[in-house]
Amino acid sequence: MTRAPGPSVRLKLTLSYAGFLMVAGALLLAAVWVFLLRYVPERDVVMGPRGFIPNRGDLQRAFTPAATGVMAFLLLFGLLGGWFLAGRMLAPLDRITAATRKATLGSLSHRIRLPGRRDEFRELADSFDAMLERLEAHVDEQRRFAANASHELRTPLAVTQILLDVARNDPDRDVGELVDRLRSVNTRAIDLTEALLLLSLTEQRSFTREPVDLSLLAEEATESLLPLAEKRGVTIETSGDVAPTVGSPALLLQLTTNLLHNAIVHNLPDHGTVQVSTAVGPESVELTVENTGERLSPQLVSTLTEPFQRGTERIRGDHGGVGLGLAIVKSIAEAHDGTLTVVRRPAGGIRVTAQLPAPTG
Structure with missing residues (x-):
């Protein structure tokens, strides 16, 4: 101005x-x-x-x-x-x-750090320092996210280019095999793009809120992912109470599905289990998903909610994900004024708890 x-x-x-x-x-x-x-x-x-x-x-x-x-x-x-x-x-x-x-x-790295006892000016300076610290962390996170997203998007595009070059230089190559590989790579690129769009949507909080029951969403997600669990030899156990909250049914279903999918894919090779439960507290409701799996270090667990972070090596196959599962879950929880907590299980695997506000009135 x-x-x-x-x-x-x-x-x-x-x-x-x-x-x-x-x-x-x-x-x-x-x-x-x-x-x-x-x-x-x-x-x-x-x-x-x-x-x-x-x-x-x-x-x-x-x-x-x-x-x-x-x-x-x-x-x-x-x-x-x-x-x-x-x-x-x-x-x-x-x-x-x-x-x-x-x-x-x-x-954004500069800080005021005004000395002296607390007064109006020092409260303003401390608030400004805190704002700069949050902005610096947010900018750094966005830069890392942009770099990781560019890298992740570059990979399928590079593979597509290689496959097309091979097809052009080798006309006798099996076209069916080439088409299948191109379809797989293209599907991964589409999944990544949709995940990025969903992450942007949750950060903007541009959605309509309405009553939602987390226990029903847990049942729906379990039914949709049951074939994947049976294919991988994973048993899903559900329990808990009716857990009403207010939010976007589509986004909260995505949150539940991502948690369950992550628990199934990152599990033991055989006879793994996934436990899904809901609970109601005085001011909040909780959805908890825990699974068996490899023993993870506390340092690795603390980074699982960051974009493009995976608990183990990249999963091969159709359900490897794009590395945004828990990042999207955390973003959806925060967009609903909730929190996401990830802790390691001593026997292996992790326990993830999404805590959302209970409806008022």
């Missing part, structure tokens, strides 16, 4: 201090004048051998120059003192302004 130049805040405060001091001085002199008038007669009063008491005219002639000098001193003192005090008071604001200008130029 373009603004016309105006007086500085320091000048305004200086004039305010000086004006207040002048008003206070004028009121004080007025009080002294009124007080003296009570004891000074309108005319001279003879006192005998000692002379006479001065009248009001004499008092006015003596008082006016002194009062004028006092007011002049108060004006000068108010301007100089106000300018100094305003500068001291606004010094923290100058540091905040300098940090803001650096931030607008793209430098």
